[in-house]
Amino acid sequence: MRIEVRQNILARNDEAAAANRALLASHDVTLVNLMAAPGAGKTSVIMGTIEELRSRVGIAVIEGDIASEVDSLAIEAMDIPAIQINTGGGCHLNAGMIGTALEHLDLEALDMIIIENVGNLVCPAEFDLGEESRILITSVTEGHDKPYKYPQIFRVADAVLINKVDLLPYCDFDMARFRELVLGLNPGASLFEVSCTEERGLAAWTAWLASAVGRVG
Amino acid sequence: MRIEVRQNILARNDEAAAANRALLASHDVTLVNLMAAPGAGKTSVIMGTIEELRSRVGIAVIEGDIASEVDSLAIEAMDIPAIQINTGGGCHLNAGMIGTALEHLDLEALDMIIIENVGNLVCPAEFDLGEESRILITSVTEGHDKPYKYPQIFRVADAVLINKVDLLPYCDFDMARFRELVLGLNPGASLFEVSCTEERGLAAWTAWLASAVGRVG
Numbered sequence: 001m002r003i004e005v006r007q008n009i010l011a012r013n014d015e016a017a018a019a020n021r022a023l024l025a026s027h028d029v030t031l032v033n034l035m036a037a038p039g040a041g042k043t044s045v046i047m048g049t050i051e052e053l054r055s056r057v058g059i060a061v062i063e064g065d066i067a068s069e070v071d072s073l074a075i076e077a078m079d080i081p082a083i084q085i086n087t088g089g090g091c092h093l094n095a096g097m098i099g100t101a102l103e104h105l106d107l108e109a110l111d112m113i114i115i116e117n118v119g120n121l122v123c124p125a126e127f128d129l130g131e132e133s134r135i136l137i138t139s140v141t142e143g144h145d146k147p148y149k150y151p152q153i154f155r156v157a158d159a160v161l162i163n164k165v166d167l168l169p170y171c172d173f174d175m176a177r178f179r180e181l182v183l184g185l186n187p188g189a190s191l192f193e194v195s196c197t198e199e200r201g202l203a204a205w206t207a208w209l210a211s212a213v214g215r216v217g
Numbered sequence: 218m219r220i221e222v223r224q225n226i227l228a229r230n231d232e233a234a235a236a237n238r239a240l241l242a243s244h245d246v247t248l249v250n251l252m253a254a255p256g257a258g259k260t261s262v263i264m265g266t267i268e269e270l271r272s273r274v275g276i277a278v279i280e281g282d283i284a285s286e287v288d289s290l291a292i293e294a295m296d297i298p299a300i301q302i303n304t305g306g307g308c309h310l311n312a313g314m315i316g317t318a319l320e321h322l323d324l325e326a327l328d329m330i331i332i333e334n335v336g337n338l339v340c341p342a343e344f345d346l347g348e349e350s351r352i353l354i355t356s357v358t359e360g361h362d363k364p365y366k367y368p369q370i371f372r373v374a375d376a377v378l379i380n381k382v383d384l385l386p387y388c389d390f391d392m393a394r395f396r397e398l399v400l401g402l403n404p405g406a407s408l409f410e411v412s413c414t415e416e417r418g419l420a421a422w423t424a425w426l427a428s429a430v431g432r433v434g
Contacts, residue, residue, distance in 0.1 A: 037255040038338050038367065039254060039356070039363060089343070091308055091339035118339065119338065120337055122308035122337060141358035146255055167358065
């Protein structure tokens with residue numbers, strides 16, 4: 001019984017995701033779904049990515065949170081369009097929420113929309129939002145064992161950003177082991193080591209992102 | 218429609234939680250539900266807590282994860298009974314899962330059972346497992362803005378552990394602001410600053426825990 005309910009929810013979500021995908025394709029806009037645990041640095045990565053790409057890519061951001069609008073206010077302070085979605089308790093965004101947000105953006109003026117999903121390594125992996133790329137951010141402070149515990153989100157990611165590498169000297173994080181675990185689950189994943197605090201590694205990541213979404217130079 | 222389904226799920230869960238609570242009361246065993254984001258240090262806190270209390274409190278652990286049994290193996294290596302629950306995609310434990318785990322523990326030999334919930338700051342806050350205390354662990358690397366974004370889990374916590382304080386010199390974490398936000402949501406919460414790496418703050422936390430569950434000295 002619960003399985004049927006769940007299947008219905010996912011089927012309805014897939015229909016809404018297909019509609020988002022068609023709408024975005026008609027405007028030549030790329031949708032990027034950024035997922036991570038709470039506190040991994042999603043907003044900092046988005047802000048760093050905007051700084052790297054804004055001169056050549058028209059960007060907007062959709063912020064997903066249980067509550068609050070602190071993240072969308074931070075993005076708007078950069079003079080970038082930002083839509084805040086508060087899920088009111090929901091642990092992930094769904095395609096219908098994104099469809100509603102898209103109605104409030106000027107798609108003709110945009111090349112890329114970055115979604116900051118709710119901080120959660122579980123359910124966001126299951127809900128297609130109509131995106132072209134799925135990005136997972138992990139931070140070295142979370143430990144290198146996360147691929148064991150949350151395998152699905154590592155499997156569906158096109159790229160994995162390993163954030164907060166400036167804290168590596170103070171953490172028990174085995175980078176070689178982490179890379180091995182990630183690539184064991186997802187051999188095609190691109191991995192990037194970054195530090196938003198020290199602005200390290202963002203150029204390589206954003207070059208990949210611009211290329212992946214067909215917005216090179 | 219979705220709301221009704223959700224209400225039914227929560228009502229069934231509450232029945233199972235009440236059964237767990239009655240069973241544990243009849244054996245004079247205290248159940249503690251430990252919640253946190255992925256990588257906040259739940260397993261390290263549990264291991265440190267066991268070391269502090271094992272001489273006077275009979276402890277077992279129930280480990281919840283999407284997949285893997287790395288955490289229960291670590292606990293068993295300490296010669297402490299550990300039951301691993303793999304949710305197979307579910308983003309939280311429910312009371313029925315805990316009821317099944319309790320069948321596999323010798324309740325007469327125990328004083329306290331610590332549950333390590335799935336790493337998630339959202340859904341675990343909504344599911345009563347039959348516990349006496351709810352503990353939230355956050356780490357300073359996650360940032361001090363988490364109470365804004367995940368208010369419900371801060372509201373339901375009896376105690377909040379602020380872990381990884383050894384990393385404070387390297388993080389942009391405002392402790393006074395964090396405490397203010399937590400106590401604004403939950404004036405009765407007890408807060409403890411700890412570092413499992415440097416074994417700091419564990420004595421105060423475990424003294425509170427032993428007292429809260431009526432297992433003083």
